[in-house]
Amino acid sequence: MDIPLRLLVAAGLAVDAVVHWRFAPDMKFVEGGSIGGDVLFRVQAVAAALAAVLVLVRSRRWTYAVAFLVAGSAVGALLLYYTVDVGALGPLPNMYEPVWYGEKTASLVGEGIATLAALVGFFTVGRSPQGRGGRPEPVAEDGRGI
Numbered sequence: 001m002d003i004p005l006r007l008l009v010a011a012g013l014a015v016d017a018v019v020h021w022r023f024a025p026d027m028k029f030v031e032g033g034s035i036g037g038d039v040l041f042r043v044q045a046v047a048a049a050l051a052a053v054l055v056l057v058r059s060r061r062w063t064y065a066v067a068f069l070v071a072g073s074a075v076g077a078l079l080l081y082y083t084v085d086v087g088a089l090g091p092l093p094n095m096y097e098p099v100w101y102g103e104k105t106a107s108l109v110g111e112g113i114a115t116l117a118a119l120v121g122f123f124t125v126g127r128s129p130q131g132r133g134g135r136p137e138p139v140a141e142d143g144r145g146i
Contacts, residue, residue, distance in 0.1 A: 005117050005124070009052065009067045014048070015110025016070075020044045021042065021045035027041050027095075030094065035091045035092060036093065055121070061126065067118040072115045074107070074111045
């Protein structure tokens with residue numbers, strides 16, 4: 001189950017990275033804050049790509065946690081800025097965008113899949129039927145664990 005989870009996380013984060021990278025130039029003129037929308041989108045794209053590589057290279061709780069945070073924060077931001085005009089938040093510009101289009105759907109689906117798969121991976125990585133340390137657990141004569 002580890003390989004399919006890793007692939008799901010990486011694929012979802014890859015979609016997230018591509019969409020954010022492609023739309024970064026369009027966000028350059030978003031008003032408010034001291035950080036440009038284009039910079040935010042590029043940072044999200046790079047973070048998603050790095051998290052995808054981490055999960056593919058290492059199947060560890062911390063890599064799944066990083067992937068979960070990157071993908072989950074993207075889902076939260078997308079839904080927040082679609083539904084609420086929160087304005088500029090400190091250095092962040094006003095990213096309110098109450099319109100929906102295909103790329104936003106692709107991004108949400110990718111981020112959502114990555115978030116859920118990373119959560120499952122976080123709770124299942126390293127678990128084996130043999131118990132701790134790779135040693136079989138003692139079994140009584142009737143087949144039940146001791």
